[in-house]
């Protein structure tokens with residue numbers, strides 16, 4: 713009888729230990745993923761991620777993080793002379809032609825806050841990604 717009680721206690725203790733280990737390691741995994749993506753994945757992120765997937769063959773190493781950077785740049789750099797244009801209103805060809813023109817206009821006007829080539833590319837990629845159906 714005593715043996716059975718000891719055995720079931722040990723079994724219980726073993727289960728408990730396993731459970732604790734599993735849950736702490738899964739928390740770690742979630743934390744790492746969150747850091748990598750720079751944000752938790754909301755439903756909006758999932759939608760943006762699927763857009764990013766569509767253009768991955770076009771833009772080498774494209775990521776949700778870079779897409780978001782492009783979005784922020786667009787929303788802060790492109791509304792100083794006119795309101796923001798709807799990214800879906802122009803085609804890939806149009807954005808490829810318009811972005812460099814607008815960047816050079818912007819750099820002429822605001823020589824203190826020059827848009828560099830890397831930021832220009834991020835904005836262009838964001839706008840093209842948005843324009844693809």
Ligand code: HEC
Pocket residue numbers: 786789790791792793794797802810811814815817818821835
């Ligand atoms: C220095 C002021 C200025 C800034 C900054 C600026 N724009 Fe413009 N944008 C203009 C002017 C002026 C026009 C209208 C004349 C033209 O099309 O050249 C225009 C027109 C546009 C058009 C319509 C073009 C067409 O052919 O219908 C788009 C799209 C556009 N801008 C996008 C952007 C984007 C993207 C950025 C950020 C990279 C930006 N603009 C920043 C001044 C600016």
